[in-house]
Amino acid sequence: EAQVTQNPRYLITVTGKKLTVTCSQNMNHEYMSWYRQDPGLGLRQIYYSMNVEVTDKGDVPEGYKVSRKEKRNFPLILESPSPNQTSLYFCASKLGTANTEAFFGQGTRLTVV
Amino acid sequence: AQTVTQSQPEMSVQEAETVTLSCTYDTSENNYYLFWYKQPPSRQMILVIRQEAYKQQNATENRFSVNFQKAAKSFSLKISDSQLGDTAMYFCAFMKPPGTNAGKSTFGDGTTLTVKP
Numbered sequence: 545e546a547q548v549t550q551n552p553r554y555l556i557t558v559t560g561k562k563l564t565v566t567c568s569q570n571m572n573h574e575y576m577s578w579y580r581q582d583p584g585l586g587l588r589q590i591y592y593s594m595n596v597e598v599t600d601k602g603d604v605p606e607g608y609k610v611s612r613k614e615k616r617n618f619p620l621i622l623e624s625p626s627p628n629q630t631s632l633y634f635c636a637s638k639l640g641t642a643n644t645e646a647f648f649g650q651g652t653r654l655t656v657v
Numbered sequence: 658a659q660t661v662t663q664s665q666p667e668m669s670v671q672e673a674e675t676v677t678l679s680c681t682y683d684t685s686e687n688n689y690y691l692f693w694y695k696q697p698p699s700r701q702m703i704l705v706i707r708q709e710a711y712k713q714q715n716a717t718e719n720r721f722s723v724n725f726q727k728a729a730k731s732f733s734l735k736i737s738d739s740q741l742g743d744t745a746m747y748f749c750a751f752m753k754p755p756g757t758n759a760g761k762s763t764f765g766d767g768t769t770l771t772v773k774p
Contacts, residue, residue, distance in 0.1 A: 575760055577760070577762065579764075584666075585766060586661075586764040586765050586766040586767050586768055587665075587748060587749055587750075587764040589761065589763070590763070590765075591760050592760045592761065592762075593760075594759065600760065600761070600764075602761060603658075603763070628687045632700070634702060636702070640755075642690070642755070643666050643756075645704045646692075646702075646704065647709070648701065648702035650700070650701065651701075
């Protein structure tokens with residue numbers, strides 16, 4: 545089954561404790577992206593990757609890091625999480641950057657206290 | 658930078674009726690891609706319909722159709738014969754085409770649609 549898998553689905557952590565949210569896709573998609581969703585603000589793009597070893601900043605990259613060492617994985621790293629990073633996070637992948645459907649993961653609800 | 662505006666935070670419609678969700682955007686690009694996504698209470702993001710800016714014909718997917726007005730930078734979604742399962746938040750999204758900053762996407766703030774029985 546074609547899917548994008550995020551882990552964990554839910555996470556409560558403390559300020560300053562490094563964490564990684566994993567994202568994996570099994571569709572051989574070149575393009576992957578991370579978004580955060582906050583009430584009233586829609587989805588905002590954090591980082592995206594056009595292919596292995598190619599990553600670019602989205603609209604809200606501050607406080608986040610990503611890596612794309614292999615095609616299927618695109619982890620999101622919070623080196624020193626802060627309460628303003630409490631949010632719902634989505635990973636998405638698609639075939640290239642053309643008019644193709646993006647497949648989204650199930651979301652990760654992160655709470656930083 | 659691109660912006661996407663959804664001016665209707667909430668809407669409701671009676672089952673079987675038609676509803677239109679509005680979306681406007683701002684860009685200096687001539688070619689780009691536009692999408693409508695649906696997010697039901699399960700939080701899963703589901704593609705509803707997509708449009709390429711260079712195509713003049715409005716996209717249609719079963720009960721869902723768009724009114725794409727490129728000059729006005731408007732991309733509204735029409736849902737015909739509304740069903741209870743259409744209850745969800747709907748997001749309008751813009752994506753840049755291949756080229757500089759290809760892959761950068763911008764979403765609107767969303768419209769919560771409630772279909773009433």
